[in-house]
Amino acid sequence: MPNALYQPKAGSPLSVDTEFYGQLGKAVDQRMLVDALVVAIRTGKAWPVPAGHICRIVAIAGAQVGDLNLWNLHNPRERFWAARTKQLHSAHMRVFDRFWSCLPYLRPMATVIGDSINYGIDADGAGCHDLLGTRCDPYVHQLLTGDAWDVCCHSNLVRAVAPYRLHESDVHDVLNVFQVTGLTADGHQYFVKPCPAR
Secondary structure: OOOOOOOOHHHOOOOOOOOHHHHHOOOOHHHOOOOHHHHHHHHOOOOOOOOOOOOOOOOOOOOEEEEOEEEEEEEEEEEEOOHHHHHHOOOOOOOOOOEEEEEEEEEOOEEOOOOOOOOOOOOOOOOEOOOOOOOOOOOHHHHHOOOOOOOOOHHHHHHHHHHHOOOOOOOOOOOOEEEEEEEEEOOOEEEEEEOOOO
């Protein structure tokens, strides 16, 4: 079995202080609710999360999947880099994995401190909180089906970030929160399974 390509040295930003972040994850009763937002089905929403705050994502109406983008609030050119995050951590985000930003910044933007699903890797090699795929979009939909469709993840994200003066080209590859995915054993093709969120 080969080893992972990226192996951090002691003190590397990849070496997360699990005691510190573990305590943050457990100290739910010590948190003060600042805001609560509901993202209606087939829509998107953008909101600021200041440094030091915790953002909790909850599925409130059964099995749902959400697409998550991150930008630096003060410099939106710095944004979440899904591909590098996947290389540095895993194809599916877990507790203590970090959201890494794009070049030339390459720094952790956020750290996962809890996961009530704890899906792991199943018998088909699938995991939850997907970095393998990306958001659905009207361009691929039309390419595959010939039909126009604008109520998709990409379009929802574009509409959500418009008030922040971000444009379609600013929307980038996502974390598919609550999405279970893997690669087929025979052809290494992308597949999805039902969402385990309840």
